[in-house]
Amino acid sequence: MSQPEQTTTFDLDAAAFRAHEGGKLEVRATKPLRDRDDLSLLYTPGVADVCLAIAEDPSLSRRFTARNNTVAVVSDGTAVLGLGDIGPLGAMPVMEGKAVLFKHFGGVDAIPVTLESGSVDELVEAVVRLAPSFGGINLEDISAPRCFDIERRLRERLDIPVFHDDQHGTAIVVLAGLINACRVLDRPMSSLTVAVSGAGAAGVAVTQLLQLAGVTDIVVCDSRGVIEPGRADLVAHKQQLADTTNPRGLRGSLGDALVGADVYVGVSGGTVPEEQVATMAPDPIIFALANPNPEVHPDVAHRYASIVATGRSDYPNQINNVLAFPGIFRGALDAGGVQISEEMKLAAARAIADLVEEPSADLIVPPVFQEGVAEAVAAAVAAHAS
Structure with missing residues (x-):
């Protein structure tokens, strides 16, 4: 994929750029890892029984993983704010910002997932395959009319909240x-x-x-x-x-x-x-x-x-x-x-x-x-x- 020609000069030291330096998200553990006992509980061997219990009863994933408080913020970057089709990388700062708002206002952990644009079939299939990691799907900045079909089909195929x-x-x-x-x-x-x-x-x-x-x-x-x-x-x-x-x-x-x-x-x-x-x-x-x-x-x-x-x-x-x-x-x-x-x-x-x-x-x-x-x-x- 060829890179677009650089047509605008930006001041990368401006306040807006500094606010985004290094991204706006990080991953933090919710359980302490202090010693070998913690390690044996959080990872192997303690994790094995939890995995087997979830495999036997998938609904337990809501209780024993972060899934029930984690939403995917999904976009292909085709209709970003007033910027138009700027692609998945161009969309990332917006999706990170959305994740910050989810956490600040609702206490919901949100993960940006920006995908290469494709057909409705391809995007739906990609999200369906990712969905087991998440408790909900927030669709964002996907162009119309594709957004209508994508949301409808995801709602039909998934048993978690899907919201454009x-x-x-x-x-x-x-x-x-x-x-x-x-x-x-x-x-x-x-x-x-x-x-x-x-x-x-x-x-x-x-x-x-x-x-x-x-x-x-x-x-x-x-x-x-x-x-x-x-x-x-x-x-x-x-x-x-x-x-x-x-x-x-x-x-x-x-x-x-x-x-x-x-x-x-x-x-x-x-x-x-x-x-x-x-x-x-x-x-x-x-x-x-x-x-x-x-x-x-x-x-x-x-x-x-x-x-x-x-x-x-x-x-x-x-x-x-x-x-x-x-x-x-x-x-x-x-x-x-x-x-x-x-x-x-x-x-x-x-x-x-x-x-x-x-x-x-x-x-x-x-x-x-x-x-x-x-x-x-x-x-x-x-x-x-x-």
Whole structure:
């Protein structure tokens, strides 16, 4: 594999590079190794009976290995943050960072596993073969539409939690924010008309979770406009959206979808012209979540909207997946490593929303570092485990 030409000069002594020097993870033992007696217990001969017991009853691996608290953060580097397809090595700093967040917020040990990109069959088979070492699989930064098939097939083949955070983590926190936005504005969620910009991983999951929560009027747009049955260019996941959304039968562009809309959810990038924002319903809700540049700049959004959220940490109402995924996995692992259901996702969103005791226009989700978020999400998830 040829190396790409070096086209950018980076300051390798800059603070961001220093923060990543040597990687962000290490392995530490949880049991002391002080002498020959410890060695004989932790390794041979003491380990033999433990191995044989697990071979006879595989469920014992959750008790007598680290597996029940270890998640694989799996990516092929094809859709990394806003960076695109930068490959498995380029993705590693992000996956290490994800592992740090798992540990800090949820007490979950996470191991980055970056794979050479291949077919859906190849990636699924690779993860299935790795899975016995882990209590859960967090899929990360895998391009659409492959990510949908990969997650679905892994859920079918594995008996441990499989969760694509770019889809469901985003959707859970969006729903939490919208729950509290409705509380602030005293609006029933079922009355909302919602325009979603973006039909990739996040857009699909946001749409589906909002529907489960009772939103019935959602119009989804991609780069070519409103997704509706009359379009002949729809791949499978967009055809499903065409069949299950847009009850008013709208056609045209995102601008057409925004006319009279109560809510805008941007998970696509680009820029929404101010004149289109101005056509939304009075006092709308705007979630412009692209990073680092929101689809609607907050200064523009606040001219029209009653509530504004972004994906950035320097504005109020940051819709950040870290509010969800550490607690989601903590709860699923604590419940015995069960699959993550739609009911668990809804419960997680409600738990996040309920952590804001007095919602306001500038506080619809908890701050990222608010204590107790992961614990509350974990408890809600575990309570809905079947």
